[in-house]
Amino acid sequence: MATKGTAAKKAAPRKAAAKAAPQKTAARAKAKPEISAEKSKMVGSVRRSFAPWTDPDAKPFILYENITKRFGDFTAVDDLTLGIYEREFFSLLGGSGCGKTTLLRMLAGFETPTEGRILLDGQDISKIPPYKRPVNMMFQSYALFPHMTVADNIAFGLKQDKMPKGEIADRVDEMLKLVKLEQFKSRKPHMLSGGQRQRVALARSIAKRPKVLLLDEPLGALDKKLREQTQFELIDLQQQLGLTFQIVTHDQEEAMTVSDRIAVMNQGKIIQVSTPAEMYEYPNSRFVADFIGDINLIEGTISSVSGGKVTVETADAGKLVVNQDLKADKGQTAWIAIRPEKVSIGLKKPAARTANVMSGEVWDIGYLGDVSTYHVKMPAGGIVKALQTNATRLVERPITWEDQAWLSFSPDGAVVLLS
Amino acid sequence: MNRGASWFNVTSVVLGFAFLYLPILILIIFSFNESRLVTVWAGFSTKWYVELFRNEGLMNAAWVTARVAFVSASIATVLGTLAAIALVRFGRFHGRTLFSGMVYAPLVMPEVITGLSLLLLFVAINFDRGFWTVVIAHITFSMCFVAVVVQSRLVTFDASVEEAAMDLGCPPAKTFFIITLPIILPAVISGWMLAFTLSLDDLVIASFTTGPGATTLPMKIYSQVRLGVTPEINAVCTILIALVTIGVVSASLVTKRQEVERKRAEAAAVRADEPELA
Ligand SMILES: Nc1ncnc2c1ncn2[C@@H]1O[C@H](COP(=O)(O)OP(=O)(O)OP(=O)(O)O)[C@@H](O)[C@H]1O
Numbered sequence: 001m002a003t004k005g006t007a008a009k010k011a012a013p014r015k016a017a018a019k020a021a022p023q024k025t026a027a028r029a030k031a032k033p034e035i036s037a038e039k040s041k042m043v044g045s046v047r048r049s050f051a052p053w054t055d056p057d058a059k060p061f062i063l064y065e066n067i068t069k070r071f072g073d074f075t076a077v078d079d080l081t082l083g084i085y086e087r088e089f090f091s092l093l094g095g096s097g098c099g100k101t102t103l104l105r106m107l108a109g110f111e112t113p114t115e116g117r118i119l120l121d122g123q124d125i126s127k128i129p130p131y132k133r134p135v136n137m138m139f140q141s142y143a144l145f146p147h148m149t150v151a152d153n154i155a156f157g158l159k160q161d162k163m164p165k166g167e168i169a170d171r172v173d174e175m176l177k178l179v180k181l182e183q184f185k186s187r188k189p190h191m192l193s194g195g196q197r198q199r200v201a202l203a204r205s206i207a208k209r210p211k212v213l214l215l216d217e218p219l220g221a222l223d224k225k226l227r228e229q230t231q232f233e234l235i236d237l238q239q240q241l242g243l244t245f246q247i248v249t250h251d252q253e254e255a256m257t258v259s260d261r262i263a264v265m266n267q268g269k270i271i272q273v274s275t276p277a278e279m280y281e282y283p284n285s286r287f288v289a290d291f292i293g294d295i296n297l298i299e300g301t302i303s304s305v306s307g308g309k310v311t312v313e314t315a316d317a318g319k320l321v322v323n324q325d326l327k328a329d330k331g332q333t334a335w336i337a338i339r340p341e342k343v344s345i346g347l348k349k350p351a352a353r354t355a356n357v358m359s360g361e362v363w364d365i366g367y368l369g370d371v372s373t374y375h376v377k378m379p380a381g382g383i384v385k386a387l388q389t390n391a392t393r394l395v396e397r398p399i400t401w402e403d404q405a406w407l408s409f410s411p412d413g414a415v416v417l418l419s
Numbered sequence: 420m421n422r423g424a425s426w427f428n429v430t431s432v433v434l435g436f437a438f439l440y441l442p443i444l445i446l447i448i449f450s451f452n453e454s455r456l457v458t459v460w461a462g463f464s465t466k467w468y469v470e471l472f473r474n475e476g477l478m479n480a481a482w483v484t485a486r487v488a489f490v491s492a493s494i495a496t497v498l499g500t501l502a503a504i505a506l507v508r509f510g511r512f513h514g515r516t517l518f519s520g521m522v523y524a525p526l527v528m529p530e531v532i533t534g535l536s537l538l539l540l541f542v543a544i545n546f547d548r549g550f551w552t553v554v555i556a557h558i559t560f561s562m563c564f565v566a567v568v569v570q571s572r573l574v575t576f577d578a579s580v581e582e583a584a585m586d587l588g589c590p591p592a593k594t595f596f597i598i599t600l601p602i603i604l605p606a607v608i609s610g611w612m613l614a615f616t617l618s619l620d621d622l623v624i625a626s627f628t629t630g631p632g633a634t635t636l637p638m639k640i641y642s643q644v645r646l647g648v649t650p651e652i653n654a655v656c657t658i659l660i661a662l663v664t665i666g667v668v669s670a671s672l673v674t675k676r677q678e679v680e681r682k683r684a685e686a687a688a689v690r691a692d693e694p695e696l697a
């Protein structure tokens with residue numbers, strides 16, 4: 001639920017690092033008051049003017065073309081098409097076993113697609129063996145060489161390239177500094193903690209500065225502070241060296257922080273590909289809405305669609321209106337998806353002209369310090385969550401359990417989902 | 420455990436160890452016997468050892484055995500390792516079950532049958548029996564032991580380590596020599612030692628497949644013992660026991676030291692991590 005806030009917090013230093021225009025950084029911080037603004041306004045802030053996917057002439061650097069991968073009868077990747085652009089930081093998000101690793105392994109050359117082909121820079125790479133692909137991968141299991149020291153592990157790829165000794169030593173030191181393992185240089189992997197091993201694996205995969213870097217859950221074993229630091233260092237590195245990153249992660253906050261675009265996968269298929277802000281504000285399905293952050297899904301039937309307004313008849317809250325261009329039929333089942341932070345809550349009935357007013361009993365309150373989540377039970381039984389910032393320390397009449405509370409949200413704040 | 424040993428426990432331990440080691444102990448003691456009679460003690464002497472080194476027959480046999488064991492263990496180690504890799508790495512190839520079954524069959528095959536069938540083969544293809552036929556026979560039966568030892572190491576070996584090497588630009592063959600082999604080396608070495616020992620003490624298969632001029636030590640001992648046990652035989656056995664003991668003890672000492680070193684390094688790693696957390 002605090003996703004949005006945390007993501008914005010994390011995004012700030014990263015933009016500073018990326019030398020983005022300062023007014024754009026401010027735009028993200030102001031994202032919340034913008035809810036009521038017209039839809040022609042921006043969705044979230046933009047890190048850099050980098051959006052090749054909007055350019056119809058731009059060619060993807062990596063192109064998965066109708067890729068299917070079967071293991072026996074089991075389909076791990078299902079007719080998947082995906083383009084990733086040069087210098088893009090692309091994240092794959094998805095539940096366990098949805099085929100993320102398999103996708104990376106096919107690009108690295110360790111699995112062959114059952115159907116379809118993969119193009120790298122316009123060239124079909126199916127005939128190129130793994131050791132000749134300009135792609136490096138960080139393995140989910142780290143796969144460190146147990147008989148080599150940390151420094152030798154990192155130097156391994158450089159030695160294969162016959163890099164001069166002095167340069168190797170410099171590069172290794174640079175990498176050790178990056179992952180803060182200088183004093184562990186001559187340790188063997190079994191003498192390292194899990195997080196340290198993960199950092200060695202990361203350093204080893206970055207050392208060669210490949211055109212494409214595949215990172216399979218690169219930061220999962222790190223503690224929160226180190227993870228955030230490393231995230232920004234990854235972004236820096238990627239931008240300085242102009243690398244293309246494809247990263248797998250379970251952590252949606254991480255995906256939101258680091259990525260230019262995110263793909264959400266489920267059962268070998270891509271459900272949605274878009275920028276983090278679009279993914280958050282305009283999920284295309286209940287699956288994505290639910291997967292990224294916290295959201296209220298209110299079921300109903302469409303009662304009218306006209307002039308950019310969709311009205312949905314719900315059992316919980318009667319007629320709700322959303323500003324959205326939607327192709328849908330009257331009577332069709334739909335879900336109103338509204339983020340808790342976009343629902344305002346109060347004890348007084350809102351003014352008569354306010355749109356989307358609901359009322360119910362406060363069922364539960366989750367106090368998190370900076371914010372509180374109010375779970376409000378609608379008369380028809382559904383629960384709607386509202387998030388409120390705890391702006392002051394003392395409140396005259398706090399909202400409490402069993403209060404009758406009024407909820408409302410702007411027609412711009414929600415999306416109507418059909419699937 | 421800490422209740423102190425009861426008389427029952429002590430007795431069973433003593434009996435057990437006596438059962439295992441008394442015959443060996445007697446053999447060692449009588450190898451230092453002055454008298455020619457193996458059952459009568461007549462004072463300490465090392466003359467049978469001197470005698471042994473003058474006994475050309477026994478010395479020749481020992482030399483043959485050592486050569487056979489060394490050559491066959493080395494070749495069996497290469498072949499057994501390759502078989503183990505094929506079984507573990509190449510997943511489900513056609514006929515995998517049959518292949519693995521065939522690799523392991525010699526483990527349970529009675530030696531007489533292995534020996535006889537090899538003999539028939541050598542006769543059929545008109546292969547002169549001698550040093551090399553014994554070597555081939557020993558390779559055949561000891562490579563499956565090597566395969567078992569190496570395979571058990573390989574199954575716990577994360578294949579993505581090899582993939583990582585290739586991913587970083589290392590071709591497959593080089594990956595095998597600089598990544599896979601060093602990691603599985605302890606298993607390969609113990610496979611070699613196993614094959615070496617198996618070859619050293621094989622009597623049955625060697626008897627079937629040997630030819631003139633290639634009498635191994637076990638065969639020589641066996642044939643001499645039929646004429647009566649001499650202290651020389653005791654002496655040669657004592658030397659064998661000493662060699663095996665030194666081998667086993669030094670191997671276990673090495674493992675133990677590695678273990679201790681690893682523990683110390685891990686403890687050091689933990690200590691080094693502490694300030695980092697602070
Ligand atoms: N070699 C294989 N043989 C058979 N099935 C496999 C193989 N590799 C992967 N799979 C199956 O394919 C599916 C996708 O696996 P994959 O490793 O890509 O998942 P993932 O999305 O990376 O999951 P996680 O987040 O848990 O790492 C899983 O159901 C897995 O069991």
Ligand SMILES: [Mg+2]
Pocket residue numbers: 100101102140216
């Ligand atoms: Mg995975």
